[in-house]
Amino acid sequence: MWRDAALVAGKDLRIEARSRVATNQVAPFAVLVLVLFGFALDPDRGILSRASAGLFWVAVLFSALLAVQRSFAIEAVDGGGDGLRLLGLDPAGIFMGKAAAVFVELAALELLLTVGIVVLYGVELGGAGLMVATAAVATLGLAAAGTVYGALSAGLRVRETLLPLLLLPVLAPVLLSATRAWEVALGTSVDDGWRWVQLLAVFAVVYLTFGLVGFGALMEES
Amino acid sequence: MALAVQLRSVVALVGRFPALAGIDLDVAPGEVVLLRGPNGAGKTSVLRACAGLLAIVSGEASVLGHDVRRDRRSVRRHVGMLGHAGFLYDDLTAEENVRFVARASERADAHADNAGADARTGPVLARLGLGGRLRDVPVARLSAGQRRRVSIAALVVRHSRLWLLDEPHAGLDAEGRELLDELVREAVGAGASVLFTSHEGDRAAALADRAVSMSGGRAQVHAPSSDEPRAPVHVA
Numbered sequence: 001m002w003r004d005a006a007l008v009a010g011k012d013l014r015i016e017a018r019s020r021v022a023t024n025q026v027a028p029f030a031v032l033v034l035v036l037f038g039f040a041l042d043p044d045r046g047i048l049s050r051a052s053a054g055l056f057w058v059a060v061l062f063s064a065l066l067a068v069q070r071s072f073a074i075e076a077v078d079g080g081g082d083g084l085r086l087l088g089l090d091p092a093g094i095f096m097g098k099a100a101a102v103f104v105e106l107a108a109l110e111l112l113l114t115v116g117i118v119v120l121y122g123v124e125l126g127g128a129g130l131m132v133a134t135a136a137v138a139t140l141g142l143a144a145a146g147t148v149y150g151a152l153s154a155g156l157r158v159r160e161t162l163l164p165l166l167l168l169p170v171l172a173p174v175l176l177s178a179t180r181a182w183e184v185a186l187g188t189s190v191d192d193g194w195r196w197v198q199l200l201a202v203f204a205v206v207y208l209t210f211g212l213v214g215f216g217a218l219m220e221e222s
Numbered sequence: 223m224a225l226a227v228q229l230r231s232v233v234a235l236v237g238r239f240p241a242l243a244g245i246d247l248d249v250a251p252g253e254v255v256l257l258r259g260p261n262g263a264g265k266t267s268v269l270r271a272c273a274g275l276l277a278i279v280s281g282e283a284s285v286l287g288h289d290v291r292r293d294r295r296s297v298r299r300h301v302g303m304l305g306h307a308g309f310l311y312d313d314l315t316a317e318e319n320v321r322f323v324a325r326a327s328e329r330a331d332a333h334a335d336n337a338g339a340d341a342r343t344g345p346v347l348a349r350l351g352l353g354g355r356l357r358d359v360p361v362a363r364l365s366a367g368q369r370r371r372v373s374i375a376a377l378v379v380r381h382s383r384l385w386l387l388d389e390p391h392a393g394l395d396a397e398g399r400e401l402l403d404e405l406v407r408e409a410v411g412a413g414a415s416v417l418f419t420s421h422e423g424d425r426a427a428a429l430a431d432r433a434v435s436m437s438g439g440r441a442q443v444h445a446p447s448s449d450e451p452r453a454p455v456h457v458a
Binding site: 022 | 237273274275294295296297298299300301302303305306307308309310311312313314318322323325326327362
């Protein structure tokens with residue numbers, strides 16, 4: 001499984017590096033979301049600073065949608081989906097590979113957006129351990145759930161519009177938990193931030209398990 | 223030795239339409255079988271069913287001894303398909319596309335490594351006329367014929383035991399057609415079986431050991447004639 005995962009992840013990341021969709025479209029989109037929030041909530045920078053955790057994760061959530069759509073769009077061209085199935089790879093490996101590629105893209109994007117909230121919203125970073133742990137586990141959940149629902153909608157003609165409808169409600173717990181944990185880390189809230197990380201971990205484990213077990217069936221139906 | 227393909231009363235649906243309506247078909251090891259018939263006869267559906275890409279709702283289907291309905295993954299490890307679609311990634315180069323397929327096909331062997339797969343890629347690309355700078359060009363920038371050659375290269379590096387070819391000569395120039403026929407004959411010489419569709423009358427007939435006519439999702443009983451492919455074996 002792991003060799004298949006590495007092969008698929010390498011292929012997806014190579015395609016992204018070559019096409020530059022992530023760097024030329026997804027990343028600018030995410031930064032634009034941050035900028036637009038800045039316009040909407042200006043001139044009171046106090047609000048921006050207090051809401052920065054939520055705005056950050058909303059931007060990540062929207063970007064995750066684009067990354068997942070892109071991950072399955074590359075399989076929709078020139079019979080790519082059939083081609084991938086014909087290789088006889090382990091479906092769990094394909095799932096892990098595609099989720100890993102999305103994870104890497106989102107992790108890079110989150111680094112960029114972190115700089116964005118510092119520069120645009122005047123946020124002072126703190127609680128590095130909690131921030132990093134939250135980002136890692138939340139991104140894992142986003143990638144796993146996104147890959148599951150991406151496969152579910154991949155074969156449908158209305159996939160571009162259906163995926164957000166399916167995925168955004170599912171990802172609401174990630175948005176909530178990651179925002180709460182980051183609020184604690186950034187000092188805008190007093191709470192047990194690690195409790196939210198645990199909830200994120202449960203979410204990630206549930207969707208990783210579902211993907212590992214059910215991705216084969218989803219691929220065959222798509 | 224198990225038949226390369228054994229279909230018995232196979233029914234398969236495309237949506238709600240019965241693309242295959244109880245077809246019987248055998249392909250022996252090392253045999254080259256041509257499927258022919260009008261558009262919509264079910265030729266492509268037979269190939270897709272044999273590759274485990276089309277859901278079979280009733281009947282029995284085995285490919286290289288593997289039950290297609292229950293063990294599609296094992297079937298797919300041993301079949302190579304050249305379809306209307308090229309199964310290529312536009313943003314990857316010709317070499318990257320073929321290397322990806324070669325590495326994936328190595329996965330069946332737990333001890334295989336990427337080096338073996340990578341070593342196979344270069345010579346196959348060169349043979350298909352895709353050596354030199356062409357190998358490093360993203361396939362999106364290649365002509366239709368060159369893309370077809372990349373797809374053929376990806377088929378060849380798999381060393382499949384069953385080749386499923388859907389209009390394989392389409393989009394190729396004269397030299398490419400000759401080369402494809404040569405590659406098919408080499409694969410058969412190495413023990414592979416071939417099931418293919420074609421509207422290329424004489425060329426397809428020369429390549430095939432036998433032809434099966436299809437209509438309405440079924441194989442028709444075949445009456446050999448002087449201009450038919452050589453040495454008809456049997457029609458199931």
